[in-house]
Amino acid sequence: MRWFGVALGVVALLATACGGGPAQRDEPAWSPCQGIAGDGRVWECATITAPRDYRAPEAGTIDLALIRTRSADPARRLGSLVYNPGGPGGSGLETVVGVASRFSALLDRYDLVSWDPRGVGRSTAVNCSDGALPERVPRTDAEWSAIDASSRQFADSCVAASGPLLPHIGLFDSARDIDLVRAAVGDEKLNYLGVSYGGQLGAAYATLFPQRVGRMLLDAPGTPLRTFRQSLLDQSAGSEAALRQFLSFCVAQGDCPLGGTEQAAADGIDAFLARVEVSPPMTDRGAPLTRPVATAALGLGVAAPEVWPHLTTALAQAFSGNGNELIGYADLFAGRRPDGSRSNFASINTAANCADYPDFYSTEQIRGFLPEFAKVSPRFGELTGLRLAECAHWPVHGVGRAPLSGAGAAPIVLIGNTGDPEAPIEWVSELAQALGSGVLVTYHGVGHGAYGGVNDCVDRVVNAYLREGAVPERGTVCR
Numbered sequence: 001m002r003w004f005g006v007a008l009g010v011v012a013l014l015a016t017a018c019g020g021g022p023a024q025r026d027e028p029a030w031s032p033c034q035g036i037a038g039d040g041r042v043w044e045c046a047t048i049t050a051p052r053d054y055r056a057p058e059a060g061t062i063d064l065a066l067i068r069t070r071s072a073d074p075a076r077r078l079g080s081l082v083y084n085p086g087g088p089g090g091s092g093l094e095t096v097v098g099v100a101s102r103f104s105a106l107l108d109r110y111d112l113v114s115w116d117p118r119g120v121g122r123s124t125a126v127n128c129s130d131g132a133l134p135e136r137v138p139r140t141d142a143e144w145s146a147i148d149a150s151s152r153q154f155a156d157s158c159v160a161a162s163g164p165l166l167p168h169i170g171l172f173d174s175a176r177d178i179d180l181v182r183a184a185v186g187d188e189k190l191n192y193l194g195v196s197y198g199g200q201l202g203a204a205y206a207t208l209f210p211q212r213v214g215r216m217l218l219d220a221p222g223t224p225l226r227t228f229r230q231s232l233l234d235q236s237a238g239s240e241a242a243l244r245q246f247l248s249f250c251v252a253q254g255d256c257p258l259g260g261t262e263q264a265a266a267d268g269i270d271a272f273l274a275r276v277e278v279s280p281p282m283t284d285r286g287a288p289l290t291r292p293v294a295t296a297a298l299g300l301g302v303a304a305p306e307v308w309p310h311l312t313t314a315l316a317q318a319f320s321g322n323g324n325e326l327i328g329y330a331d332l333f334a335g336r337r338p339d340g341s342r343s344n345f346a347s348i349n350t351a352a353n354c355a356d357y358p359d360f361y362s363t364e365q366i367r368g369f370l371p372e373f374a375k376v377s378p379r380f381g382e383l384t385g386l387r388l389a390e391c392a393h394w395p396v397h398g399v400g401r402a403p404l405s406g407a408g409a410a411p412i413v414l415i416g417n418t419g420d421p422e423a424p425i426e427w428v429s430e431l432a433q434a435l436g437s438g439v440l441v442t443y444h445g446v447g448h449g450a451y452g453g454v455n456d457c458v459d460r461v462v463n464a465y466l467r468e469g470a471v472p473e474r475g476t477v478c479r
Contacts, residue, residue: 028184033067039097041069048184050118050177053168062165064177065122066115066184067093069100073108079214080185081110081466082178084117086196088171088352089345091121102452103193105463110191115181117201119162119169119348126165128347129157132334133292136277137370137382147389148363155393158347163395169348170355170400171224175204182212189214191466195449196423197352199414200224203431206406213409215466220420220449223427224401225434228357228388229369236377236384238421242302243269243379245419245446249305250312257316269298272319273379281323285331289323295383297329303421305447306454354391358398361388406435411471413439415458419446441472444479455479 028046036043046066051057071077081103085095092114100112116123131154138144158166178201182190191214194202199221206213226234247265250256259265273291280288287293301311314325331337335345354360361369366388373381391397406412412435416428425442432438443450443458450458457478464470 028066030068033093036067036093036097039100041097041100043067043069043097045093046184048180050180052124052165054173054176060164062118062124064115064118064124064180065093066113066181067096068111068113068185069107070111071108076109077111078109078467079111079187079189079191080113080182081106081191081193082181082185083112083114084178084192084194084198084201085114086194086198087120087345087349088117088174088197088356089120089348090196090198091116091343091345093122094343099452105459106466109467111185113181113185115177117174117348118177119165119351120345121343124165125162125344126158126169126348126351127161127344128154128350130342131346133290133296133383134386135290136292137386138367144363144367147386148392151363151389152393154350155395158351159395162347162351166351166355166394167396167399169351171200171204171352172208172400172402174352175201175208178205179209179212187214188212190216192216193219193451193466194221195219196222199423199431202412203404203406203435204402206409206412206435206437207402207404210406210409213406213412215410215469216412217451217462217466218412218414218428218431219451220417220423221414221428221431222423223431224356224404225430226427227359228353228391229359229361231357232384232387233373233376233381234424234427235422236373236381238424239299239302239380239384240377242419242421242446243298245305246302246308246311249308253312257312258319268319269315269379272315276318276323281321283323283327285324285327285336287327289318289327292383293330294318294323294326295380297326299380299384299421300329300332303448305445350390350394352400354394355396356398356400357391358401360391360394360397363389363392366392404431404434406437409435409437411437411439413441413462413465413472415441415443415450415462417443417445417447417450419444420448422448439472439474439476441476441478444477450478 030044030046033043033045049061052060052062096114119126192202199218202218247262259268277291280290318326335343370382373385414432416425418425432440451462461472
């Protein structure tokens with residue numbers, strides 16, 4: 001997530017992609033990964049190249065960093081399973097080692113492969129100046145002028161450092177890169193597991209290369225079918241609903257430190273946010289826990305039920321004036337690693353969103369939208385709506401999107417979670433309908449994503465599909 005982050009058509013891109021031959025196989029030189037924390041498995045890394053601009057391959061290339069661990073049972077190996085963690089801007093190299101244990105049921109049948117998408121991490125990266133959340137939601141003309149200036153400054157810094165890459169950072173460019181990854185590991189078909197934005201990448205791949213789709217799982221994929229404004233409105237409402245679920249959980253545990261009833265706990269949250277807006281405490285990060293930072297942290301925490309016990313403790317400490325635990329969630333928002341260094345997640349997240357979404361607005365227009373955001377989500381709406389300012393001065397808009405179909409692809413399984421604040425079930429249903437071979441599995445639960453130790457029913461359905469090719473029946477529901 002990120003507060004900050006010459007429209008060009010993609011018709012020519014789709015025409016060449018759909019009509020082109022197989023991707024040229026780039027024989028990578030695999031070697032032991034450096035700087036990747038081990039988990040008991042052997043991880044290999046390699047680098048391949050991709051055209052910066054698929055419509056003009058002669059204009060130069062970029063690097064794509066790959067990582068893999070080999071199948072635990074080569075005799076039963078089905079091929080490679082290519083994983084993307086989402087974002088946009090999530091690093092495969094930084095996440096796949098940590099999630100491998102969640103996919104353990106698959107690792108005797110597949111090599112697990114991931115990559116840093118274009119613009120990310122160890123691949124050719126988008127770089128911008130550091131940005132920050134505003135100290136408060138702007139109310140005055142002067143504060144809105146400061147927002148506008150910060151947005152322009154951030155965009156200018158990105159153009160200065162990464163300008164030639166910015167028009168080629170969107171959904172369909174990254175989806176074409178996946179075919180180079182598939183070819184690099186020697187697979188005729190792509191077996192794929194994409195989470196969140198990674199699911200959208202899978203849908204775009206199926207549109208470009210339907211005949212190369214093997215077994216494809218899109219977990220909480222969201223949708224490229226709505227505007228940036230509508231997407232953020234939907235996510236605002238989802239965060240508000242997830243907060244209510246979290247408070248219900250806290251109270252149900254007994255002796256909830258936030259309040260004895262859901263309403264009391266909600267009132268405690270509101271009083272805390274009002275207090276830090278007036279007097280934000282310092283933390284051991286050397287940064288104050290401002291209201292926007294606390295709100296961002298809360299929004300990330302309520303989206304992940306597995307951390308709710310810790311989030312309860314972090315909020316209780318913050319209520320008493322110690323924001324050190326709570327600000328750790330905001331570190332994820334800012335791309336800050338545990339060692340204090342920063343990834344370029346903030347930069348690439350903005351770059352990809354602005355490249356993908358065709359709608360963009362002036363800060364004056366955004367100012368007029370905030371009451372609508374506050375109405376759907378009193379606690380998260382305004383800060384979420386301010387994300388529209390990411391693209392106010394961005395040099396490219398709407399270059400990364402195109403119609404989706406996937407016509408002719410093998411069955412593609414999508415998981416939609418009825419309580420997902422980041423990818424509402426309506427989004428996943430829309431995408432399943434857009435993909436001719438999409439099969440929706442509905443999970444009645446809370447959180448963003450459902451495969452990999454969240455729900456036994458979901459795991460059984462997915463494992464049968466990815467291991468044995470058993471496509472679930474349409475209308476499958478897990479609870």
